Amino acid sequence: MITLGCDYNPEQWPAEVWAEDVALMRAAGINLVAINIFGWSDLEPRAGEYDFKQLDRIIELLHQNGIRINLGTATASPPPWLASRHPEILPMAADGTRRYPGGRQAWCPSSPVFRERAFALVEQVAQRYGQHPAVALWHVSNELGCHNALCYCDASAERFREWLTDRYQTVEALNAAWGTSFWSQRYGAWDEVLPPRAALSLRNPAQMLDFQRFSSDELLGYYEAEAAIIKKQSSIPVTTNFMVTAHIRNMDYWRWAPRMDVIANDHYLDHRLGHPATELSFAADLTRGLAGGKPWMLMEQSTGAVNWQPVNLTKAPGEMLRNTLTHVARGADSICFFQWRASAQGSEKFHSAMLPHAGTETEQWREVLDLSYSLRRLAEVAGSTVETDTAVIFSWESWWAVEQEGRPSSAVNYLEQVHSAYRGLRELGVTADVISPDGDLSKYRFVVIPCLYLVSDAQAKAIKDFVDNGGHVLVTFFSGIADGDDRIRLGGYPGAFRDLLGVSVEEFAPLSPDTTVTLDNGGEAGLWAERLRTTTAEVWASYIDGPLPGVPAITRNGNAWYVATALDRPAMRAVLREATQKAGVQNQGPENDGSIEVVRRRTTDQTYAFVINHGASEIEYAVAGSDLISGENVRGRLRVPPGGVRVVREEVQP
Incomplete structure (x- = not known):
């Protein structure tokens, strides 16, 4: 069964509406409802005074109607009385100003007072409903870090120093990692260290990177503390809602x-x-x-x-x-x-x-x-899974580092470069896993590595080993440049990947955002160029014009491709087409302009082809089997109308 569910906020409606809502939920086939996400001010209207009558009623109403519950802990936004009594819980921006109640998530992730009050509420909720038969899932807080991921207050500063002590052990090791000999930033004691608050100039990039790491870990630690309280009272699974999306990047x-x-x-x-x-x-x-x-x-x-x-x-x-x-x-x-x-x-x-x-x-x-x-x-x-022989490496740490202050071009957006490579694969009909830089590469034929600025020695070795064992990679510009401390890898760019790619770059040559350059294979590019020479690589395309005419822009070193510029859409698709063909990648669908998606899910003995038409014209796709939605038998040619979707249980090949 595929679950169909929703968020429900009964506290926003009079009780007479609830019965109508639950009846309509049943009519719509809803079988999971998330409640109590923002219920704190109803459950604890005054400090230490708990009132569960309303939540009890809605839980019983859903349960009586056979609807399972995704039960929130209600801690996503504190009630006004908490900030009124304890304004120190309010988050502080980098410029030292507080952010006040009136929205949501008006709390510092490191605040001991906030944690004490929130955990007391979680204890009450978990004790009351931990064994309730309607509860199918626990929902900790809500979209943790959506608004308050980075707090610069004194409580956060104290916890940041503790995190740094665990990471580096000594102040001397911290100084080495942060390069504090630059601009006389050397620390003599832990209590001198602060979060990277707003400064009059560029701030220390390694300090900013570690603060991002700390902030993500601090919210994760908060999640784990709530989850531990729940698990003492309940064996039901616990989770929270991630925000894997284009505009959230702090976790x-x-x-x-x-x-x-x-x-x-x-x-x-x-x-x-x-x-x-x-x-x-x-x-x-x-x-x-x-x-x-x-x-x-x-x-x-x-x-x-x-x-x-x-x-x-x-x-x-x-x-x-x-x-x-x-x-x-x-x-x-x-x-x-x-x-x-x-x-x-x-x-x-x-x-x-x-x-x-x-x-x-x-x-x-x-x-x-x-x-x-x-x-x-x-x-x-x-229960079926998606299988593919292609992967794209994605790194939140590189996202943070690529877009810090003091970079070669503020026009370089990490996610745009990842999306560009991914879009090229998608338009070729290639389904790709998206994996961590520490992920297992052994199952793949082809791996794309876009803009992977930060690379550890272990990650670089794993990628080299993958290629040495017959795997194929395509690396794009501004990759391999720095280690985990944001320390530049000396000897020429692209640093960790220089030998793998058979190239050496002596200088970046960013382009203004409105500038385009032409390649001698007919492609166009922009945003970025590099003064590059090949060592063992062959040249696949060079610049015709721009600041570096005649200089290589795309190279190939055996199974390792390098793209030293930001290719436009057709040019990216062209190089990926060549690279995936040489890697023997299995395309799931036809090459197209992005309006057609074909993805397969598999069990041990069955495949399901999802054919999605985003375009304005009917398409045909070669497949045989049964369309699960319509029940129609498909004999070799599937017609999908404009904007339509078909899901075909494919015939099992003898």
Whole structure:
């Protein structure tokens, strides 16, 4: 079974609405409901005074109707009385100013007072519902670090020093790692160390990198503390909702994922991006990577528009189904929405919901029912996995480091470079895993390494060993430049990958954002160039114009390709086409402009082909089997209408 669920906020509605909501949930096939996400001020209206009557009622109502519960700990946003009594819990920005209540997450992750009060509430909730038969999953806080990941207050400074002491042991080792001989920054004692608060000039990059690491670890530690309280009272799985998406970058989820009982993600289409559907596919593949290739949970998505983008575009007819089945195709076995009933008040009153303001006589409600029907038809797909011979390496640490102060070009956006490579694979019909720099490479034929600025010695060796054992790689610019302390690898760029790629770069030559250069293979590029010479590599393309005419831009050294510039879309696809063919990569679908996705999920003896048409014209795809949604038999040619989705249980080959 593929779970269909939602967030529900009954505290926003009078009790007489609850029965109607639960009846409609049953009609829509909802079988998992997240509640008590933001319930703190209702559960503890005054310090130490707990009131569970309302939560008891809604839990029993859901339970009586056979709906399982994803139970929140209610700690995502504290009640006003806590900040009023203890203003020291409020987070501090880098400039030393406080952030006040009125929104959400107005708390410092390191605040001992906040933790004491939050953990006391979690203890009450876990004791009361830890053995309740309706509770299927525990939901710690909500979107940890969405707004408050980086706090620069004195409590955070103290915890940062403790984290640094654990990491480096001595102040001398810290000085070496941070390069504090530069600008007379050498520390003599731990109590001299501060978070990288706003300064009059560029700040120490290694200090900023460690503060990002600390901040991610501090929130993870907070999660683990809540989870430990729950696990004393309950054997039910515990998780929290990740935010694997284009605009959230402060948590290193590779470190978080092993601590979760279930990998869950929130994802919303971001129309500020040039290719939101590509980013959706990438986020789903990355979430699958965090789950170790196993099925995962989409904890939140929207039925239509969100409310936090400059222009909140709604979804076209059929787009919600396409979005949802893209997540399912790429490994999701649970599909949930924020939220059930659209709010009448508050900051998210214009955020779409399964039950819109206009009620059930709406196209949105009909699409919810259609989706529910489709997911029931796909029940047998649950538990299957996505298999591929290609991977893209993704690193939150490189994301942080690439976009710090004092870099060769502030126009270089890490995620854009990752998306560019991923989009090229997607347009070639190649399904890719998205893996950690520390991930196991042995199962792959081909690995793409985009903009991997920070590389440890062990990671570099693993990539070299992969190539030595017959694997193929494609590395893009600004990769291999620094070690884990953001210390430049001397001797010429691309540092850790110089010998592997058979090139040496003496100087970066960034281009202004409005400049393009032409390559002698017909491709175009921009943003970046390098004064590069080959040592053992062969030249695949060189610049015709720009600041470095005649200098190599794309090289190949055996199984290792190097792209020393930001290729445009056709040029990236062309080099990836050549590289994947030489690697023997198995394409799942046809090469196209990105409007067609073909992804397969597999069991030991069955495959399911998801064919998704994002385009405006009907397509045909060669496949044989049975369409699970329509029940139609497919005899070699599958027709998919504009905006349509088909899921084919493929005929087993004798």
